[in-house]
Amino acid sequence: MSQQTLADKVGVTRQTVIAIEKDKYSPSLEVAFKISNVFKATLESVFNYE
Amino acid sequence: MDFSFKEKSIIASLGATLLIFGWYFYHVFANLTLTVNQQLNVSDLIGAVILIVILEIVIQSFIAMRNRKETEDERDKLIEIASHRNGYWTLCIGVWFLLFHLIIEGSGTRFNFYHNLIFTSPTYLAHLLLLFFVLAEVIGFVTQLYYYRKGI
Numbered sequence: 001m002s003q004q005t006l007a008d009k010v011g012v013t014r015q016t017v018i019a020i021e022k023d024k025y026s027p028s029l030e031v032a033f034k035i036s037n038v039f040k041a042t043l044e045s046v047f048n049y050e
Numbered sequence: 051m052d053f054s055f056k057e058k059s060i061i062a063s064l065g066a067t068l069l070i071f072g073w074y075f076y077h078v079f080a081n082l083t084l085t086v087n088q089q090l091n092v093s094d095l096i097g098a099v100i101l102i103v104i105l106e107i108v109i110q111s112f113i114a115m116r117n118r119k120e121t122e123d124e125r126d127k128l129i130e131i132a133s134h135r136n137g138y139w140t141l142c143i144g145v146w147f148l149l150f151h152l153i154i155e156g157s158g159t160r161f162n163f164y165h166n167l168i169f170t171s172p173t174y175l176a177h178l179l180l181l182f183f184v185l186a187e188v189i190g191f192v193t194q195l196y197y198y199r200k201g202i
Contacts, residue, residue, distance in 0.1 A: 011123065012123040012124070012125065013054070013056075013120040013121070013122075013123050013125070013126070014120070015054045015056070015120070015125070015198075016123050016124075016125040016126075019125060019201060022201075023201075024200070024201025024202075025125055025201055025202060027124070027125075028124055031124065
């Protein structure tokens with residue numbers, strides 16, 4: 001899945017998806033849940049707290 | 051370096067502000083004379099404001115035509131809030147500095163640097179206040195760019 005497709009499905013910009021991937025931005029719970037919903041995975045399997 | 055639409059827009063605004071107001075303040079402070087009665091040249095100020103509005107319209111339209119415009123999301127809003135806060139503190143420091151300046155002046159206390167009449171000129175004070183407004187705006191733009199690059 002492209003960054004743009006994920007961004008469109010979640011309702012954020014592609015830049016935000018890039019920032020999340022590069023660990024430069026921690027998304028809100030709402031966006032985090034939306035991303036895990038897109039991948040049909042649990043929140044813990046997509047994100048982890050370091 | 052790959053810049054997003056938002057970053058390009060901020061760089062354009064920063065460049066226009068620095069160019070126009072840099073020129074304006076250089077022009078104003080280089081020509082300030084040591085008189086308390088010097089009048090504020092309003093036409094120069096209006097000219098600078100009109101020029102920056104026109105420049106912003108032209109540059110922002112050009113950027114919008116050449117790039118895919120992205121809608122704002124939560125990260126953009128967060129960055130905007132954080133950079134506005136930085137601009138606000140810059141402005142606060144400037145206003146407090148001016149307030150202190152005026153109180154000292156009003157109290158009749160004279161320091162060595164106050165012997166210079168330029169410090170009591172309303173023209174000087176008005177421009178100093180305007181300088182802090184512009185500085186706050188510049189700090190806002192710079193920190194916005196920093197947060198977009200380094201993360202928030």
